[in-house]
Amino acid sequence: MISRRAWVATTVFAPLVRGFAQSSNEIQVSLRLDQPGATISRHIYGQFIEHLGGVIYDGIWVGPDSKVPNVRGIRQAFIDAMKAIQVPNFRWPGGCFADEYHWRDGIGPREQRPRTYNMWQANYPDRDKGVEPHQFGTHEFIDLCRLTGAEPYLAANVGSGSPREFHEWVLYCNAPEGTVSLADLRVRNGAREPFNVRYWGVGNESWGCGGNFKPEEYATEYRRFVTQYPNAYGRAFFIAAGPNGGAPDGHLSWTRRFFAAMQEHGPRLFPDGWALHYYTGPRRAGKHPRRSPERYYDILEAGLRMNWLIEEHWKVMGEYDREHRTKLVVDEWGVWQPRQEQQVLGPRYVLSQHGYLRDALHAALTLDIFNHHAEKLAMCNVAQTINCLHSLFAASGDQFVRLPTYYVFEMYMPHMDAQALPLQMEAGSFAASAGEQTVQLPRLAGSASRKQSSALVTLVNPHLQESIRVRLECTGGAVREARGRVLTHEDPFVETELGKPEAVRPTSLAVEVNRSGSGLTFEVPAHAVVAVELRLG
Ligand code: AHR
16 A cells, blocks of 8 residues: 555656656556545635735725625625635735734724725825725624635734734634623624634734744744633634745745744644745746746746645654644745736736636646645635735626636535545656746646545646546546546637636536446646546445
8 A cells, every 4th residue: 555645746746756758648547535535624725815906905895885796895796706616714814914904993884994004005006005994804804704604714913913902803703792892892893793713823924024023033922922812712723924935945944943932832832823825936937928838837837846845844843743733824825926917907906917727727736735735734825816916816896707716726626625535647747948947847747535425536737738648547436427627728828807708717528437437538638627526336
């Protein structure tokens, strides 16, 4: 029997390491249906929304008086699309904004809320330059979560806030009516039932915009924030601000020094989650046009670094926390385009980018990596859900469009809360120019999972020209039926634009199942994501 560790390696990355290539375009893939591994938390499929450009204002919040269809001010189309993919959580209000956010500014009658400073809006070309209007606050956020079925994940302000402000936010959210005065204030503001927030981030990027702390200093702050947490109203899942995965060494020193500083106090105070951030920008193909093969391969290959980051940080954490009490939380990940390719929706839509099929492939490769590391990951959040960076949607006024990445979340939905299955393939790798360098990419990558009598296999073919014939051999169970879907487009660089029909949508994929239910064959086209759902006998 192959160990879990080994199959992770053989499945996605060993082909890169070994570098052997097959000449034929057929790849044999083996799936063990009877070896369910770790549960893939649905929270791995989480979202991140920040008060940044057009994410909240216009993206999600249109206001109750808007002509845009809405529920109590929240864009209806957004609610519907999020429900359709069973969104498990939203992280809010930042990001960097979390460390300048004071929650009291965002409660009470909306017309009386203050206008405060928001550094993300500093380049606005109009009278809202630098302004945060606070029309979307804690109540509106919880409303969004309830309307979509998502769990709230709030990021507390460490950079410019205090433990007291944090604890009072917790009391405001979670204390039942008639207990502390802040609970009654919440009731007067229209919410009788507590919000029952369990996930609390303690700062954000505390090595950078969250205060420029040293890891030891942040460890001290972290302890101050969590020590007197008011746990009479429910236990928290604390998420501490982890490393910048984009740093050349993966920022392993931030992880090492934080846990070393925490160790003096014993594992009791270790956080539940350790937040790793990793954005993929073009590293070697910046001079190439945005719709070039070089940029495409550069981004996809750079995204694979996520696997290394998870493994290395996990190892370092294990040096201090042998039982791995603390899990990893990748609460910001995605593609980050260069400056000259942002604000594509207009100057107020800070960090808005084009949504390409390439980004959908990047998301699929990333989610497959997450599935392989299910036992290490408590949560992950794509940055950001709408109008910003690696988005699932673009929206402006009454226009709203799903970007290709949305459909990856839709196709991967059955992985949520399923058990990871061993998927083995000797796919080999291919070489591609990423501008200044040649990179190796797997010819095929993927993951699989099982929930009761159904299983899901998801696969990515990153090659721009070559399609692959997959022979999937299933052992430990028989397949009764299979349903395939594929996400691709004849033009790999097609742009999805607001006001135009969605350029990229999944279509059905023919899958042949042999008589015994042990073998399946199907085609994975070039530059495509495939999902095959299996009904087991
Ligand atoms: O997602 C945009 C920004 O990227 C976030 O505010 C910050 O945490 C990160 O640097």
